[in-house]
Amino acid sequence: MVSMSIVEEKVLSEARLALRGIPGQRSPISLGDTGVKIGDGTLVVVAGPCAVEDRVQFFETAAAVKEAGAVGLRGALFKPRTSPYSFQGLGEKGLALLIEARERTGMFVVTEVLSSAEVPLVAEVSDVIQVGSRNMQNFPLLRTLGAVSCPVILKRGLASTIEEWLLAAEYILAGGNQNVILCERGIRTYEKMTRNTLDLGAVALLQKLSSLPVMTDPSHACGRRDLVPDLARAALAAGSDDLMIEVHVHPEDALSDGEQSLNPKEFMVLMQELRQIAAALGRRIATLDRIATLERSETRDPYRV
Numbered sequence: 340m341v342s343m344s345i346v347e348e349k350v351l352s353e354a355r356l357a358l359r360g361i362p363g364q365r366s367p368i369s370l371g372d373t374g375v376k377i378g379d380g381t382l383v384v385v386a387g388p389c390a391v392e393d394r395v396q397f398f399e400t401a402a403a404v405k406e407a408g409a410v411g412l413r414g415a416l417f418k419p420r421t422s423p424y425s426f427q428g429l430g431e432k433g434l435a436l437l438i439e440a441r442e443r444t445g446m447f448v449v450t451e452v453l454s455s456a457e458v459p460l461v462a463e464v465s466d467v468i469q470v471g472s473r474n475m476q477n478f479p480l481l482r483t484l485g486a487v488s489c490p491v492i493l494k495r496g497l498a499s500t501i502e503e504w505l506l507a508a509e510y511i512l513a514g515g516n517q518n519v520i521l522c523e524r525g526i527r528t529y530e531k532m533t534r535n536t537l538d539l540g541a542v543a544l545l546q547k548l549s550s551l552p553v554m555t556d557p558s559h560a561c562g563r564r565d566l567v568p569d570l571a572r573a574a575l576a577a578g579s580d581d582l583m584i585e586v587h588v589h590p591e592d593a594l595s596d597g598e599q600s601l602n603p604k605e606f607m608v609l610m611q612e613l614r615q616i617a618a619a620l621g622r623r624i625a626t627l628d629r630i631a632t633l634e635r636s637e638t639r640d641p642y643r644v
C-alpha cells in the first residue's frame with residue numbers, strides 16, 4: 340500500500356469506488372469476445388487511425404495493426420475538433436465499418452462518444468467506449484455511461500489533476516458500470532514543443548493507488564511521430580496495462596492527427612521493441628484467441644476473401 344499523507348487521504352476519500360480493491364492488484368476487464376483482458380498482467384495494445392475516414396483507409400490500417408500484433412482497433416466516428424471547420428468524423432454512418440472491421444479482424448473495437456445521445460447506439464455496437472480528454476468532466480455523459488455495461492476508457496482531462504480524474508471515474512462506477520479504464524494522454528503544461536506533457540508519474544502512482552486498469556496514449560501525449568515509440572516504451576516500463584497508439588496507412592494524408600500517427604512499418608518495429616521490453620519485465624503482449632477469431636470470421640464475415 341502506498342503511504343499517503345493525511346491531506347492526500349482526505350482529498351481522495353471521495354473516490355471510494357475508484358480506489359477500492361487491493362492497491363497494486365488490477366481488477367481485469369474483458370474486452371469484447373476476444374478473450375483479451377486488460378489488467379491481467381499482459382500488455383494490451385490498441386491501435387488504429389485517429390478517425391475512421393473511409394472504408395479503404397480503415398480496413399487497410401486495421402489489417403496492418405493486426406498483423407503487427409495489436410488486439411484492439413481504434414477509430415473515431417465522432418471527432419472533438421478544435422475548429423468547427425475541421426473534419427468532424429463519419430458519425431453514425433461509420434458504425435457499420437466498425438462492425439465489419441471487427442468481424443474481419445477479430446480485434447475488439449474502441450470508439451469515442453461526445454454526448455449522451457450517442458451512447459445507446461455506440462454501446463450496442465462498440466466493444467469499448469472512449470471518453471475523450473475534453474469530456475472528462477462532462478458529468479451528464481459520465482452518468483449515462485454509468486448505466487451501461489460497456490467498458491469505458493476515461494481519458495485524463497487536458498488540465499485535470501489525478502483527484503479530478505478519479506472522481507470523474509467515480510461518476511461512472513457509482514452509476515453501476517464497473518468497467519472503467521483510466522487513460523493518461525498527456526496534460527497541458529507550459530511546454531508546447533511536445534503538444535502535451537506525458538505524466539508517467541500518474542501511471543505509476545495509479546498502479547499503486549487504484550485497482551482500475553491504467554492505459555497510456557503516447558500519441559496525443561507528444562503529437563510527434565518521432566517521439567511516440569520512446570514514450571510508448573517508457574509507458575510500458577512504468578507499468579501501463581495498455582497502450583493506445585495512432586496508426587494510419589498514409590499518415591501524410593490523414594484527416595486528423597497525421598503528424599503523430601505511425602505508419603504500419605514504424606508500428607511493426609515498435610511492437611517488436613515492446614515485446615523485448617515486456618519479456619524483460621516478465622510480461623507478455625496480449626494476443627488474440629486465434630480459434631475464436633477464426634470461428635468469428637468463418638461464421639460472420641460475408642466479405643472474407
Ligand code: PEP
Pocket residue numbers: 389415419470471472473494524556559
Ligand atoms: C483521440 O483519441 O483521438 C482524442 C481526441 O484523444 P484526446 O481526447 O486524448 O485528445
Ligand code: MN
Pocket residue numbers: 389390559585595596
Ligand atoms: Mn487523435
